[in-house]
Amino acid sequence: MKMGEADVAKKVFEKMHTRDLVSWNSIIGGCVKNARYEEGFSYFRKMLRSEYEPDGFTFASIITGCARTGALGHAKWIHSLMIERKIELNYILSSALIDMYSKCGRIEEAKAIFDSVQKEDVSVWNSMINGFAVHGLASDAIAIFTMMEEKNIPPDAITFIGILTACSHSGLVEQGRKFFDLMETHYLVHPQIEHYGAMVDLLGRAGLLEEAFDLIKRMLVEPDVVIWRAFLSACRTYRNSDMAEVAVEKISRLESGDYVLLSNTYSSLRQWDSAARVRDGMKQKGVHKGSGKSWVETGGLIHHFKSGDHSHPETVEIYKVLEKLISRTRMEGFMSSTELVLMDISEEEKEQNLNYHSEKLAVAYAILKSSPRTEIQVSKNLRTCIDCHYWMKIVSRILNRVIIVRDRIRFHRFEGGLCTCGDFW
Incomplete structure (x- = not known):
């Protein structure tokens, strides 16, 4: 359901004389997919007052809403409802709960859930690795990966995105290089654009701009705007305006963030004329800086x-x-x-x-x-x-x-x- 379709769906739903479980799940899921989280929470509360009990699909959607907003109070309430109503956890709900608590800043609760649930599906392991990654706990993410190997759970492409991200956020360059090589040589997982992006981010954050640029040139897939943006961000951090200009030239369709990163790079070097030129270019093309x-x-x-x-x-x-x-x-x-x-x-x-x-x-x-x-x-x-x-x-x-x-x-x-x-x- 796209943004415009979401408004139509709301009108249709509000006019319905009778609603069933499917219609409730559709409107709640649609709100979450379109980042209308507060509307999704509102519909969920209305559903609780209706004759229909939320099921696993309902909770999967509303858990995702909690994760994306980082709303811890909502998250605890939703989890307590699941326990109260004896909702059985499958791998989808287990993964979602781990992800929710991780993104609500409660990595300990996420780990407690991980320890208590069935872990036959790789998605449960991936959620825990990604949770540790966004908290900058690379050693814990690596420990989970080691447990996967011991349990003979084969990692997939998403596993390696998480572990490379964890290395990037902790500056573990050698470990990141090792996992990137291990991914293809041992597990036959071919690098995708996201893996290259994580490696460029890792090398760029460490100031290894030449190595990052060399990796981009050796990529087996065409570098996309995300790759060049990660490289551009590193150029701004390490005040390398020459390489920043190369990155901008490679970005086929500039967005406001790319202009701002380049302008930031010039400004940090006090090259005000160059920074002003970039800002003028934004005005001429009608590009507005994204607001925080x-x-x-x-x-x-x-x-x-x-x-x-x-x-x-x-x-x-x-x-x-x-x-x-x-x-x-x-x-x-x-x-x-x-x-x-x-x-x-x-x-x-x-x-x-x-x-x-x-x-x-x-x-x-x-x-x-x-x-x-x-x-x-x-x-x-x-x-x-x-x-x-x-x-x-x-x-x-x-x-x-x-x-x-x-x-x-x-x-x-x-x-x-x-x-x-x-x-x-």
């Missing part, structure tokens, strides 16, 4: 924020909390990473730009609505920036709180002034 969005779950509701957002009903209180946090972090030595701001403007203006990133607003709101020392969890649609990452570390220390941020790439757990990523993301 963050969300946090409190009181059973999911609250959304954009950078510099003033739309929330409690905006005044949120900004008061944020300003106090900014003041306290500065007293602890925090200095904004103003080189990240793309424009050639004053340092003061750059600081203002960075101070109100969406994840900072979400954290401020979570602090406003929670008790001291309780854990905070925030999700974001983009990769968290260096400035926010450094700021979160200091906030976790001065407030003595655990702050978990799930960005587009992985989980960051801030505690006592440190992050589980080891500043490698």
Whole structure:
């Protein structure tokens, strides 16, 4: 069901005089597939009040919604309902639950489920490996892979995407090379575009740009925009504008992220004219920079924020909390990473730009609505920036709180002034 079709489906469903289990599952599943998670949750609650009991298909859809939003409160509620209603776990539901808890920041619960369920199907193992991967726990992911070998569960292509991603997030270059070779030589799993992408990401993050570029040239499949974007991101991190331009030339259809990465690379080198040229190109082609969005779950509701957002009903209180946090972090030595701001403007203006990133607003709101020392969890649609990452570390220390941020790439757990990523993301 596509986005436009979803609206039609909703109208048809609302007009139905009689609804059966299939129609309920269709509308809930359609909402989740179209990223209308809150609508999916709403329909699920209505279903619970109807004469029809949710089945395994219903729970599979709603679990996916919890995983994609990172809504831990919803996740716990859904899981408790499954236990209460004695829903039998098959490999699909087991995999989904492991994935849900992993993406809701509860890797311990995910592992507990993994340990308790049947594991004949490779998808259950893959969910656990991917869970450890996004949490940056490469040694745990490798341990699960070793268990698979001992249990004679043959890994598939998805297994190796997970294990290579785990190596990438932990900077395990040698292990990543080993698994990439092992995949084809021992398990006869031929590298696909996703495996090459994970390797380019691994090598690029480690600063091995020449090796990453050589791998791209040796690929047995045509490099796609994702491959070149991963390489472009590495060029930005290591401030290599020449290679960044090569990557951009190879991307057949530029999207806003590609322009922004190139502009970031020029800006970090203080090549303002080149950065301005890229921004002008965006304007001429009508390309808009994708906006960062963050969300946090409190009181059973999911609250959304954009950078510099003033739309929330409690905006005044949120900004008061944020300003106090900014003041306290500065007293602890925090200095904004103003080189990240793309424009050639004053340092003061750059600081203002960075101070109100969406994840900072979400954290401020979570602090406003929670008790001291309780854990905070925030999700974001983009990769968290260096400035926010450094700021979160200091906030976790001065407030003595655990702050978990799930960005587009992985989980960051801030505690006592440190992050589980080891500043490698």
